[in-house]
Amino acid sequence: NAGVTQTPKFQVLKTGQSMTLQCAQDMNHNSMYWYRQDPGMGLRLIYYSASEGTTDKGEVPNGYNVSRLNKREFSLRLESAAPSQTSVYFCASSPIQGSPLHFGNGTRLTVT
């Protein structure tokens, strides 16, 4: 009954460090998404995976990479973190594209 699980919940990185944000869903959804939320900006789509084996860029993909490891898991990687990537990152999933999203509780990332 977990839904969408994101790890870690909090992370502090120094500029230039790398890390991977993990996301897993147990609802057998086909589509998965990564968003970032910044104050006053709403949520912006970073990358999405319409189905297992496919990934596509969203609105703000620069500085990020993703991997759809299997149907359940969709990870987001920051290869060389920058202060501009300080944000709250949300993973979401949906049965198919265009259907309502189910969100995780987010990862709060600070890059110093």
Place this chain on the structure above:
Amino acid sequence: SQQGEEDPQALSIQEGENATMNCSYKTSINNLQWYRQNSGRGLVHLILIRSNEREKHSGRLRVTLDTSKKSSSLLITASRAADTASYFCATDKDYKLSFGAGTTVTVRA
């Protein structure tokens, strides 16, 4: 770029009153969705209205959509303290959701 923009940015009401917030968008859409976000949590889907629908109800929620004006409204009737949250509209174009910056609603006891 944000497709949807909510108005007002913030709203404070007394328990039992109605809360209305609006969303405007720029291009044609497949559907429009409303989400709620409690502090420190992920977004929760509230209601979806398709481009060929004009009004939809779900419990104390009423959503309208005017595609000619490219706008939508969310009405929460008989508000409760538990309705305190941020509310976001999201427009679906080409199966990608674009979110607005949200309306923060505070319900005073």
